Amino acid sequence: MELLKKRILEDGVVLNGNILKVDSFLNHQMDVALFNEFGKEFKRRFSDTKVTKILTIEASGIGIATIVAQHFDNVPVVFAKKVDDSKLGNNVYQSYVHSFTKNKDYFVRVSKDFVNEGDQILIIDDFLANGCAAKGLIDIVRQANANPIGVGIVIEKGFQPGREVIENLDVKVESLAIIDRFENNQVYFK
Ligand code: 5GP
Numbered sequence: 001m002e003l004l005k006k007r008i009l010e011d012g013v014v015l016n017g018n019i020l021k022v023d024s025f026l027n028h029q030m031d032v033a034l035f036n037e038f039g040k041e042f043k044r045r046f047s048d049t050k051v052t053k054i055l056t057i058e059a060s061g062i063g064i065a066t067i068v069a070q071h072f073d074n075v076p077v078v079f080a081k082k083v084d085d086s087k088l089g090n091n092v093y094q095s096y097v098h099s100f101t102k103n104k105d106y107f108v109r110v111s112k113d114f115v116n117e118g119d120q121i122l123i124i125d126d127f128l129a130n131g132c133a134a135k136g137l138i139d140i141v142r143q144a145n146a147n148p149i150g151v152g153i154v155i156e157k158g159f160q161p162g163r164e165v166i167e168n169l170d171v172k173v174e175s176l177a178i179i180d181r182f183e184n185n186q187v188y189f190k
Contacts (some may be wrong), residue, residue, distance in 0.1 A: 001041055001176040005189055007034065008155070009178060014185040019101065026126055026154065030063045038064060038117060038176060039071035042124070042152045045073060045174040049149045051075055051122045055115065055141065057108060057133055058082055060126040064154060068124055080133060080137060082107040093143045095136035100129065108136045112144070119146035128153040131162030138169055158190050 012020040025031040051072045054172040056065035057080045065077045081088070086108075094109045115121070123137045134151050148171050156163065156175035166173050178190040 002036070003034070003037055004154070004177045007031075008187055012187055014182045016189065017055065017182055017185070020127075020155065020179070020182075020187065022155070025168075026064075027060050032067060035064055035067035036070075038154060039068040041123075041176055042068050042174065043071040046072075046122060048069055048151050050120050050147060052118075052120045053078060053146075054116070054122050054124055056124045057137060061124055064126060065124040068152070072122065076114070077145070078110060080110050080140065081104075082106050082108055085109070086114045093140040095139040095143075097132050097136040098130075099132065103178065108133070108140065110140050115141060115144040115146055117145040119144070120149050121146050122149055123171075124153075125151070126154050126175070128156040128162040129160045130159075132167030134162065134166050135169065138166070138171055152176075155179065 007025055009026045015021050018168050025034055053075050054065045054069050054077045062079050067073050069077045088109055088111055091112050092109045094107045097108050098105050123134060138148045150172040151166050153175040158176045158178040158180055163173050180188045181189040
């Protein structure tokens with residue numbers, strides 16, 4: 001998606017040679033008009049399958065997913081919780097996720113009330129790196145006997161194994177911008 005690539009080149013900052021900071025439009029301040037373009041593009045790429053629900057993960061996925069859902073007949077958006085929420089009780093699907101960016105392990109949890117057998121679920125997230133977050137979400141969808149119809153990613157770090165991890169689980173991946181490499185703090189796309 002050329003508009004997104006242009007924005008990354010204009011506003012993205014490479015940190016420590018391996019992290020892309022896009023706080024001015026994606027992860028802190030959010031460009032809603034741009035998110036709307038993400039929605040149009042995801043709808044085009046996932047038009048062949050019916051979607052009944054969108055699943056994402058807190059925090060950055062939430063804003064993106066809510067705008068994207070408007071392009072999928074306003075289906076409900078569910079976000080997996082990373083923070084322990086005692087109000088969820090035991091009525092949860094959960095999966096263990098390792099975060100390489102934060103170098104810690106955590107559970108992601110979704111109430112059993114909101115992912116149901118037979119749901120056709122599109123997973124949306126901001127970044128795909130090693131695929132751990134998306135893999136955890138797919139695990140939750142499958143625990144519920146729902147169908148993960150695909151993973152829609154805004155920015156994929158194509159030099160990390162995330163895509164392979166997800167495709168090995170037989171789930172389609174669509175990314176709006178795929179980064180080939182960072183070199184001298186510059187971003188190069190595939
Ligand atoms: P994965 O689980 O695929 O290794 O990583 C995905 C998660 O890590 C994303 O949801 C995102 O929060 C975070 N992440 C990974 N790499 C980057 C990056 O380069 N920049 C930002 N802003 N977040 C990243």
